[in-house]
Amino acid sequence: MAILNKFMQQLVRAQRLGFVATVCEDGTPNLSPRGTLAVWDDEHLVFADLRSPGTTANLRVNPAVEVNVVDWLSRKGYRFKGKARVLEEGPEFERGLDFYANWGLSDAPGRIRAVVLIQVEQAKALLSPAYDSGVSESQIRRQWRQYYEGLL
Secondary structure (H helix, E strand, O other): OOOOOHHHHHHHHHHOOEEEEEEOOOOOEEEEEEOOOEEEEOOEEEEEEOOOHHHHHHHHHOOEEEEEEEEOOOOEEEEEEEEEEEEOOOHHHHHHHHHHHHHOOOOHHHHOOEEEEEEEEEEEEEEOHHHHHOOOHHHHHHHHHHHHHHHO
16 A cells, blocks of 8 residues: 555655655764655665765664655645665666656766665644634635735
């Protein structure tokens, strides 16, 4: 059974940005945005290490990872927990390079230091407390769209 359902996959594909939490050697948390976060298959997420030396170093020591992806307009999303593998050579790494080249990452083979494959073991919905008062998703989207347009 696929752990990443179609709604989860659609959100990851649409947002293309996730926040990856790892654990440093001293036990402190590390949170890093990943603009290359993507769906690998029904059970895996993936991101490319372009400038992630701390994140990949942490995952080599402790593969536990959590990834949060949120639609910034609807304030809905998912948290994905699992185990990561840092791929730096071999067939899976080459497949990752091809994946990102086809994804549109310019000069993927020259820029990617590693491909991080995450086996998702648990996925849970994230929902803003803004919905607690009975506000609709369209109202939330309208509010945040106006806010972000005001910033521009």
